[in-house]
Protein backbone atom coordinates (compact mmCIF):
# COMPACT_ATOMS: atom_id res chain seq x y z
CA UNK A 1 0.00 0.00 0.00
CA UNK A 2 1.32 3.49 -0.78
CA UNK A 3 1.06 6.43 1.63
CA UNK A 4 -1.77 7.76 -0.55
CA UNK A 5 -4.28 4.95 -0.04
CA UNK A 6 -6.57 5.09 2.97
CA UNK A 7 -5.31 2.46 5.42
CA UNK A 8 -7.89 -0.07 6.62
CA UNK A 9 -9.41 1.01 9.94
CA UNK A 10 -8.72 4.68 9.26
CA UNK A 11 -12.00 6.68 9.25
CA UNK A 12 -12.48 8.86 6.17
CA UNK A 13 -13.10 12.03 8.23
CA UNK A 14 -9.68 11.62 9.87
CA UNK A 15 -8.01 10.64 6.60
CA UNK A 16 -9.36 13.86 5.03
CA UNK A 17 -8.05 16.12 7.82
CA UNK A 18 -5.73 19.01 6.92
CA UNK A 19 -2.93 17.45 8.96
CA UNK A 20 -2.92 14.12 7.12
CA UNK A 21 -3.41 15.81 3.75
CA UNK A 22 -0.40 18.06 4.36
CA UNK A 23 1.66 14.99 5.36
CA UNK A 24 0.60 13.39 2.07
CA UNK A 25 1.47 16.60 0.17
CA UNK A 26 -2.14 17.11 -0.99
CA UNK A 27 -3.85 20.55 -1.18
CA UNK A 28 -5.20 21.78 2.20
CA UNK A 29 -7.92 24.23 3.33
CA UNK A 30 -5.42 25.75 5.80
CA UNK A 31 -1.94 24.95 7.09
CA UNK A 32 -2.35 22.44 9.93
CA UNK A 33 -0.72 23.16 13.28
CA UNK A 34 0.31 21.05 16.26
CA UNK A 35 3.07 21.47 18.83
CA UNK A 36 5.62 19.02 20.16
CA UNK A 37 5.01 18.87 23.94
CA UNK A 38 1.61 20.54 23.49
CA UNK A 39 0.41 18.41 26.42
CA UNK A 40 2.51 19.29 29.41
CA UNK A 41 3.64 21.81 31.92
CA UNK A 42 2.59 24.91 29.99
CA UNK A 43 -1.04 23.99 30.78
CA UNK A 44 -2.51 24.63 34.28
CA UNK A 45 -5.06 21.85 33.69
CA UNK A 46 -2.13 19.45 33.08
CA UNK A 47 -0.38 20.44 36.30
CA UNK A 48 -3.66 19.92 38.13
CA UNK A 49 -4.35 16.36 36.93
CA UNK A 50 -0.69 15.34 37.31
CA UNK A 51 -0.47 16.53 40.94
CA UNK A 52 1.18 13.83 43.09
CA UNK A 53 1.44 11.32 40.21
CA UNK A 54 4.96 10.51 38.97
CA UNK A 55 5.51 10.97 35.22
CA UNK A 56 5.96 7.29 34.29
CA UNK A 57 3.01 6.20 36.38
CA UNK A 58 0.82 8.78 34.65
CA UNK A 59 1.81 7.27 31.27
CA UNK A 60 0.38 3.90 32.39
CA UNK A 61 -3.09 5.13 33.40
CA UNK A 62 -5.33 5.09 30.30
CA UNK A 63 -7.96 7.56 31.61
CA UNK A 64 -5.31 10.06 32.66
CA UNK A 65 -3.40 9.70 29.38
CA UNK A 66 -6.66 10.28 27.49
CA UNK A 67 -7.48 13.42 29.47
CA UNK A 68 -3.96 14.89 29.13
CA UNK A 69 -3.80 14.15 25.39
CA UNK A 70 -7.15 15.89 24.84
CA UNK A 71 -6.33 19.01 26.91
CA UNK A 72 -4.34 20.91 24.23
CA UNK A 73 -6.82 19.89 21.50
CA UNK A 74 -9.69 21.44 23.48
CA UNK A 75 -7.78 24.53 24.49
CA UNK A 76 -5.73 25.42 21.39
CA UNK A 77 -7.81 23.84 18.58
CA UNK A 78 -4.67 22.24 17.16
CA UNK A 79 -5.07 20.06 14.05
CA UNK A 80 -3.65 16.89 15.61
CA UNK A 81 -3.28 15.30 19.03
CA UNK A 82 -0.01 13.71 20.14
CA UNK A 83 -0.35 10.72 22.40
CA UNK A 84 0.80 11.57 25.94
CA UNK A 85 3.71 9.33 26.88
CA UNK A 86 7.50 9.45 26.86
CA UNK A 87 10.20 7.91 24.68
CA UNK A 88 11.42 5.71 27.56
CA UNK A 89 8.00 4.06 28.20
CA UNK A 90 8.69 0.99 25.96
CA UNK A 91 12.05 0.48 27.71
CA UNK A 92 10.38 0.58 31.11
CA UNK A 93 7.75 -1.82 29.73
CA UNK A 94 10.39 -4.47 28.89
CA UNK A 95 11.81 -4.25 32.39
CA UNK A 96 14.67 -1.73 32.19
CA UNK A 97 15.06 -0.11 35.60
CA UNK A 98 14.63 3.60 34.84
CA UNK A 99 12.73 6.64 36.04
CA UNK A 100 11.93 10.15 34.84
CA UNK A 101 13.22 12.67 37.35
CA UNK A 102 11.47 16.06 37.39
CA UNK A 103 13.66 18.76 35.87
CA UNK A 104 16.27 16.17 34.82
CA UNK A 105 14.71 13.64 32.44
CA UNK A 106 15.12 9.87 32.06
CA UNK A 107 17.64 8.22 34.42
CA UNK A 108 18.69 4.57 33.90
CA UNK A 109 19.81 2.63 37.02
CA UNK A 110 22.34 0.40 35.23
CA UNK A 111 23.62 1.76 31.90
CA UNK A 112 23.95 -0.58 28.90
CA UNK A 113 27.58 -0.71 27.74
CA UNK A 114 28.64 -4.34 27.20
CA UNK A 115 27.55 -7.28 25.08
CA UNK A 116 26.21 -8.99 28.21
CA UNK A 117 24.02 -5.90 28.87
CA UNK A 118 22.25 -6.39 25.50
CA UNK A 119 20.41 -9.42 26.89
CA UNK A 120 18.40 -7.01 29.06
CA UNK A 121 16.74 -5.60 25.94
CA UNK A 122 14.06 -8.23 25.35
CA UNK A 123 11.31 -8.07 22.72
CA UNK A 124 8.28 -5.89 23.39
CA UNK A 125 4.83 -7.50 23.16
CA UNK A 126 1.46 -5.71 22.93
CA UNK A 127 0.65 -7.00 26.45
CA UNK A 128 3.65 -5.08 27.83
CA UNK A 129 1.97 -1.83 26.78
CA UNK A 130 -1.72 -2.78 27.21
CA UNK A 131 -2.41 0.73 28.56
CA UNK A 132 -1.38 2.26 25.20
CA UNK A 133 -3.90 0.14 23.30
CA UNK A 134 -6.58 0.96 25.84
CA UNK A 135 -5.90 4.72 25.93
CA UNK A 136 -5.65 4.98 22.13
CA UNK A 137 -8.99 3.21 21.79
CA UNK A 138 -10.63 5.82 24.03
CA UNK A 139 -8.79 8.66 22.34
CA UNK A 140 -9.73 7.84 18.76
CA UNK A 141 -13.39 7.73 19.89
CA UNK A 142 -13.15 11.14 21.60
CA UNK A 143 -11.07 12.82 18.90
CA UNK A 144 -13.52 12.29 16.02
CA UNK A 145 -11.95 13.76 12.90
CA UNK A 146 -8.80 15.02 14.70
CA UNK A 147 -5.89 12.67 13.95
CA UNK A 148 -3.86 11.08 16.74
CA UNK A 149 -0.08 11.01 16.36
CA UNK A 150 1.77 8.09 17.91
CA UNK A 151 5.50 8.31 18.55
CA UNK A 152 8.66 6.59 19.67
CA UNK A 153 12.26 7.48 20.34
CA UNK A 154 14.63 6.59 17.50
CA UNK A 155 17.36 4.00 18.14
CA UNK A 156 20.18 6.56 18.51
CA UNK A 157 18.35 8.77 21.03
CA UNK A 158 17.20 5.76 23.06
CA UNK A 159 20.76 4.36 22.98
CA UNK A 160 22.06 7.68 24.25
CA UNK A 161 19.90 7.46 27.41
CA UNK A 162 20.70 3.76 27.91
CA UNK A 163 24.46 4.07 27.43
CA UNK A 164 24.95 7.36 29.29
CA UNK A 165 22.53 6.36 32.05
CA UNK A 166 20.72 9.69 31.75
CA UNK A 167 20.61 13.00 29.86
CA UNK A 168 23.96 14.03 28.45
CA UNK A 169 25.44 17.11 26.85
CA UNK A 170 28.30 15.46 24.96
CA UNK A 171 27.10 11.83 24.59
CA UNK A 172 30.69 10.71 25.25
CA UNK A 173 29.98 7.13 26.37
CA UNK A 174 27.55 6.67 23.50
CA UNK A 175 30.02 7.95 20.92
CA UNK A 176 32.87 5.96 22.50
CA UNK A 177 30.87 2.78 21.95
CA UNK A 178 29.85 3.79 18.42
CA UNK A 179 33.45 4.63 17.36
CA UNK A 180 35.20 1.91 19.38
CA UNK A 181 33.01 -1.20 19.02
CA UNK A 182 31.01 -0.84 15.79
CA UNK A 183 29.66 -4.40 15.96
CA UNK A 184 28.28 -4.08 19.50
CA UNK A 185 26.90 -0.66 18.58
CA UNK A 186 25.18 -2.03 15.45
CA UNK A 187 23.68 -4.87 17.48
CA UNK A 188 22.44 -2.46 20.16
CA UNK A 189 20.80 -0.19 17.60
CA UNK A 190 19.28 -3.16 15.79
CA UNK A 191 17.76 -4.44 19.06
CA UNK A 192 16.32 -0.96 19.75
CA UNK A 193 14.97 -0.81 16.18
CA UNK A 194 13.07 -4.04 16.79
CA UNK A 195 11.60 -2.80 20.09
CA UNK A 196 10.68 0.55 18.53
CA UNK A 197 9.09 -1.09 15.49
CA UNK A 198 6.96 -3.32 17.71
CA UNK A 199 5.91 -0.30 19.80
CA UNK A 200 4.90 1.76 16.76
CA UNK A 201 2.91 -1.18 15.34
CA UNK A 202 0.93 -1.40 18.60
CA UNK A 203 0.10 2.30 18.29
CA UNK A 204 -0.93 2.16 14.63
CA UNK A 205 -3.09 -0.89 15.26
CA UNK A 206 -4.69 0.93 18.19
CA UNK A 207 -5.64 3.89 15.94
CA UNK A 208 -2.68 6.26 15.51
CA UNK A 209 -3.05 7.91 12.08
CA UNK A 210 0.57 9.11 11.87
CA UNK A 211 3.77 8.34 13.76
CA UNK A 212 6.71 10.51 14.69
CA UNK A 213 10.15 9.05 15.30
CA UNK A 214 12.04 11.40 17.65
CA UNK A 215 15.79 11.34 17.13
CA UNK A 216 16.17 14.36 19.35
CA UNK A 217 19.91 14.13 20.02
CA UNK A 218 21.23 12.76 16.69
CA UNK A 219 22.31 16.27 15.68
CA UNK A 220 25.44 15.51 17.76
CA UNK A 221 26.74 13.33 14.89
CA UNK A 222 28.59 14.06 11.65
CA UNK A 223 26.71 13.02 8.48
CA UNK A 224 29.17 10.20 7.65
CA UNK A 225 28.69 8.67 11.11
CA UNK A 226 24.93 9.07 10.85
CA UNK A 227 24.89 7.26 7.52
CA UNK A 228 27.15 4.45 8.68
CA UNK A 229 26.09 3.92 12.30
CA UNK A 230 22.52 5.19 12.74
CA UNK A 231 20.64 5.28 9.46
CA UNK A 232 20.37 1.47 9.04
CA UNK A 233 18.51 1.17 12.37
CA UNK A 234 16.19 4.14 11.70
CA UNK A 235 15.45 2.78 8.22
CA UNK A 236 14.60 -0.58 9.75
CA UNK A 237 11.95 1.13 11.92
CA UNK A 238 10.44 3.09 9.01
CA UNK A 239 10.38 -0.02 6.83
CA UNK A 240 8.70 -2.05 9.57
CA UNK A 241 5.65 0.27 9.56
CA UNK A 242 5.63 1.19 5.85
CA UNK A 243 2.88 -1.27 4.91
CA UNK A 244 0.33 0.48 7.18
CA UNK A 245 0.40 3.53 4.90
CA UNK A 246 0.31 6.10 7.73
CA UNK A 247 2.63 9.12 7.41
CA UNK A 248 5.99 8.70 9.13
CA UNK A 249 7.51 11.90 10.57
CA UNK A 250 11.18 12.11 11.57
CA UNK A 251 12.48 14.86 13.85
CA UNK A 252 15.72 15.82 15.55
CA UNK A 253 17.36 18.93 17.01
CA UNK A 254 20.44 20.55 15.45
CA UNK A 255 20.07 18.30 12.42
CA UNK A 256 20.65 20.90 9.69
CA UNK A 257 23.49 18.83 8.21
CA UNK A 258 21.45 15.59 8.45
CA UNK A 259 18.10 16.64 6.97
CA UNK A 260 18.67 14.93 3.61
CA UNK A 261 19.79 11.69 5.25
CA UNK A 262 16.90 11.72 7.73
CA UNK A 263 14.49 11.93 4.81
CA UNK A 264 16.39 9.19 3.00
CA UNK A 265 16.10 6.99 6.10
CA UNK A 266 12.44 6.54 5.17
CA UNK A 267 10.42 9.50 6.49
CA UNK A 268 7.43 10.93 4.62
CA UNK A 269 7.68 14.18 6.62
CA UNK A 270 10.92 15.70 7.91
CA UNK A 271 10.82 17.83 11.06
CA UNK A 272 13.09 20.89 11.04
CA UNK A 273 14.30 22.84 14.08
CA UNK A 274 14.52 26.66 13.97
CA UNK A 275 18.13 26.82 12.76
CA UNK A 276 17.43 26.18 9.04
CA UNK A 277 14.72 28.13 7.14
CA UNK A 278 12.13 25.84 5.56
CA UNK A 279 12.94 26.80 1.95
CA UNK A 280 16.59 25.85 2.55
CA UNK A 281 15.47 22.70 4.40
CA UNK A 282 13.40 21.74 1.34
CA UNK A 283 16.51 22.02 -0.86
CA UNK A 284 18.41 19.76 1.55
CA UNK A 285 15.62 17.19 1.83
CA UNK A 286 14.76 17.11 -1.87
CA UNK A 287 11.40 16.42 -3.55
CA UNK A 288 8.76 13.94 -2.43
CA UNK A 289 8.69 14.82 1.29
CA UNK A 290 6.62 17.23 3.38
CA UNK A 291 8.28 19.38 6.05
CA UNK A 292 7.23 20.13 9.61
CA UNK A 293 8.29 23.17 11.65
CA UNK A 294 9.83 25.47 12.56
CA UNK A 295 9.18 28.49 14.80
CA UNK A 296 11.75 28.92 17.58
CA UNK A 297 9.85 27.96 20.78
CA UNK A 298 11.52 30.90 22.54
CA UNK A 299 9.75 33.36 20.19
CA UNK A 300 6.60 32.74 22.25
CA UNK A 301 8.24 34.58 25.16
CA UNK A 302 8.48 37.73 23.01
CA UNK A 303 5.87 40.35 22.06
CA UNK A 304 2.71 39.47 20.15
CA UNK A 305 4.07 41.49 17.22
CA UNK A 306 7.34 39.52 17.19
CA UNK A 307 5.44 36.23 17.29
CA UNK A 308 3.37 37.33 14.26
CA UNK A 309 6.39 38.60 12.32
CA UNK A 310 8.36 35.41 12.94
CA UNK A 311 5.35 33.24 12.12
CA UNK A 312 4.88 35.07 8.80
CA UNK A 313 8.55 34.41 8.03
CA UNK A 314 8.05 30.68 8.63
CA UNK A 315 4.91 30.65 6.46
CA UNK A 316 6.62 32.65 3.68
CA UNK A 317 9.57 30.23 3.66
CA UNK A 318 7.06 27.36 3.47
CA UNK A 319 5.07 28.89 0.59
CA UNK A 320 6.70 26.76 -2.13
CA UNK A 321 6.74 23.48 -0.21
CA UNK A 322 4.90 20.37 -1.39
CA UNK A 323 3.42 19.95 2.09
CA UNK A 324 3.81 21.93 5.31
CA UNK A 325 2.78 21.10 8.86
CA UNK A 326 3.30 24.10 11.14
CA UNK A 327 5.05 23.30 14.42
CA UNK A 328 7.70 24.72 16.70
CA UNK A 329 11.34 23.86 16.05
CA UNK A 330 11.34 21.82 19.29
CA UNK A 331 8.96 21.21 22.19
CA UNK A 332 6.85 23.84 23.96
CA UNK A 333 8.97 25.24 26.80
CA UNK A 334 7.38 24.54 30.22
CA UNK A 335 6.83 28.22 31.18
CA UNK A 336 5.26 29.24 27.84
CA UNK A 337 2.06 31.31 28.19
CA UNK A 338 -0.68 28.95 26.93
CA UNK A 339 -2.67 31.91 25.52
CA UNK A 340 0.27 32.69 23.23
CA UNK A 341 -0.03 29.16 21.83
CA UNK A 342 -3.79 29.47 21.28
CA UNK A 343 -3.26 32.79 19.47
CA UNK A 344 -0.53 31.23 17.34
CA UNK A 345 -2.84 28.44 16.14
CA UNK A 346 -5.51 31.04 15.26
CA UNK A 347 -2.99 33.21 13.47
CA UNK A 348 -1.64 30.38 11.28
CA UNK A 349 -5.17 29.23 10.46
CA UNK A 350 -6.30 32.75 9.50
CA UNK A 351 -3.23 33.60 7.43
CA UNK A 352 -3.33 30.35 5.46
CA UNK A 353 -7.12 29.91 4.98
CA UNK A 354 -7.97 29.24 1.33
Ligand SMILES: Cc1c2[nH]c(c1CCC(=O)O)Cc1[nH]c(c(CCC(=O)O)c1C)Cc1[nH]c(c(CCC(=O)O)c1C)Cc1[nH]c(c(C)c1CCC(=O)O)C2
Pocket residue numbers: 035036037038039040041055082083084085086087088100101102103104105106151214216331
Ligand atom coordinates in the same frame (compact mmCIF):
# COMPACT_ATOMS: atom_id res chain seq x y z
C1 LIG B 1 14.15 13.53 24.45
C2 LIG B 1 12.73 13.16 24.80
C3 LIG B 1 12.25 12.72 26.06
N1 LIG B 1 10.90 12.51 25.94
C4 LIG B 1 10.49 12.81 24.65
C5 LIG B 1 11.63 13.18 23.92
C6 LIG B 1 11.63 13.53 22.46
C7 LIG B 1 11.07 14.88 22.24
C8 LIG B 1 12.04 16.01 22.52
O1 LIG B 1 13.07 16.04 21.85
O2 LIG B 1 11.69 16.85 23.35
C9 LIG B 1 9.15 12.66 24.07
C10 LIG B 1 8.00 13.16 24.82
N2 LIG B 1 7.86 13.29 26.18
C11 LIG B 1 6.62 13.75 26.48
C12 LIG B 1 5.89 13.84 25.26
C13 LIG B 1 4.41 14.16 25.31
C14 LIG B 1 3.59 14.40 24.22
C15 LIG B 1 3.60 15.86 23.73
O3 LIG B 1 4.46 16.23 22.92
O4 LIG B 1 2.65 16.61 24.09
C16 LIG B 1 6.75 13.51 24.22
C17 LIG B 1 6.50 13.48 22.73
C18 LIG B 1 6.06 14.02 27.80
C19 LIG B 1 6.98 14.44 28.88
N3 LIG B 1 8.21 13.91 29.17
C20 LIG B 1 8.72 14.53 30.27
C21 LIG B 1 7.79 15.50 30.71
C22 LIG B 1 7.96 16.38 31.93
C23 LIG B 1 7.62 15.61 33.15
C24 LIG B 1 6.50 16.24 33.96
O5 LIG B 1 5.63 16.95 33.42
O6 LIG B 1 6.48 15.95 35.16
C25 LIG B 1 6.69 15.45 29.85
C26 LIG B 1 5.42 16.24 29.92
C27 LIG B 1 10.01 14.19 30.92
C28 LIG B 1 11.15 14.14 29.99
N4 LIG B 1 11.41 13.10 29.13
C29 LIG B 1 12.53 13.38 28.38
C30 LIG B 1 12.99 14.66 28.77
C31 LIG B 1 14.20 15.35 28.20
C32 LIG B 1 12.12 15.13 29.77
C33 LIG B 1 12.11 16.50 30.44
C34 LIG B 1 12.70 16.49 31.81
C35 LIG B 1 12.22 17.73 32.57
O7 LIG B 1 12.52 18.84 32.14
O8 LIG B 1 11.52 17.52 33.58
C36 LIG B 1 13.04 12.49 27.30
